[in-house]
Amino acid sequence: MTNSDTPAVQITDLGKTYPGATEPALSGVSLSVDPGEIVVLLGLSGSGKSTLLRHVNGLEAPTEGAVVALGESVNRLRGRDLRALRGRIGFIFQQFELVGAVTVLENVLTGGLSTLRGPRVGIISYPRSLREKALGHLDRVGLLDFAYKRADTLSGGQQQRVAIARALMQDPEILLADEPVASLDPESSGQIMSLIREIAAERSLTVICSLHQVDLALSWGDRILGLRAGEVVLDTHTDGLSREEVMEIYGRVATTTSEIAALEDELAEAREQVLSNEVRRAAARERFAEDLANEEPA
Ligand SMILES: Nc1ncnc2c1ncn2[C@@H]1O[C@H](COP(=O)(O)OP(=O)(O)OP(=O)(O)O)[C@@H](O)[C@H]1O
Ligand SMILES: [Mg+2]
Secondary structure, eight states: OOOTTSOSEEEEEEEEOOTTOSSOSEEEEEEEEOTTOEEEEEOOTTSSHHHHHHHHTTSSOOSEEEEEETTEEGGGOOHHHHHHHHHTEEEEETTOOOOTTSBHHHHHHHTTGGGSSSOOOSGGGSOHHHHHHHHHHHHHTTOGGGTTSBGGGSOHHHHHHHHHHHHHTTOOSEEEEESTTTTSOHHHHHHHHHHHHHHHHHHTOEEEEEESOHHHHHHHOSEEEEEETTEEEEEEEOTTOOHHHHHHHHHHHOOSHHHHHHHHHHHHHHHHHHHHHHHHHHHHHHHHHHHHHHSOOO
């Protein structure tokens, strides 16, 4: 177990070069995440977000450096010990990764497989206690009525809720989320991101979530880690950031010309907004002064 002084995740000088690649996917990444922190990994496509997340639960092995999660040296663990650590770390994905042809409930139950011996087929093959637990999690994500529907009949937002319920079956201490809303419309995205935050607060979960949308990262995360070409270029808390700091974040994370053009448009819009607010306020002040001047003496 960890106590509150031990970081939930401690990464030291992590480097990763995939076999055959010329450029590293990650280099010199060092960071520490406290228990209960809600961290966003922000970066463009190819900046290394998925690679970094996959090192936290040992799905990738580093070329250099070390990863410690929940007090365990991830890259030194093998076999049963690695599986035990992964059991404490939930993972949700952009594409939900459900089994479409089986029921929602059975998909959620598979999240509890690590606590059982041998394969299971069909809801009834799971112990009653696990079925009750799974139904409880489905209730929490608002999908109790869908328990016996086929997973592939659900909307994207609903499928991501199922994936969250499945991750909860592990009673995770850390939740990793790799672009969990990239396949969803803005309304479902907002709902899913809020749900993740609520559940994290209820269970004191540490969350590391990759996103590529700066606005969503700013409104949702407590802390943003900006990745660019495999390096951490930004590590900041989101509390009380000024507009200039936000623009700086766009600047550091953006790399392509289209991103920079979009950024310039946004800046221009922001300036216009400020100007038009000033014009409106000046007009209002004038009207107010006129009203005062025209007021009949009492
Ligand atoms: N299995 C792999 N084998 C070889 N190269 C890989 C592999 N996975 C990722 N890469 C490369 O590593 C770099 C980082 O990729 P990664 O998938 O971590 O980025 P990302 O930030 O998650 O991107 P996206 O937003 O597109 O998901 C990229 O250059 C990518 O092509
Ligand atoms: Mg990715």
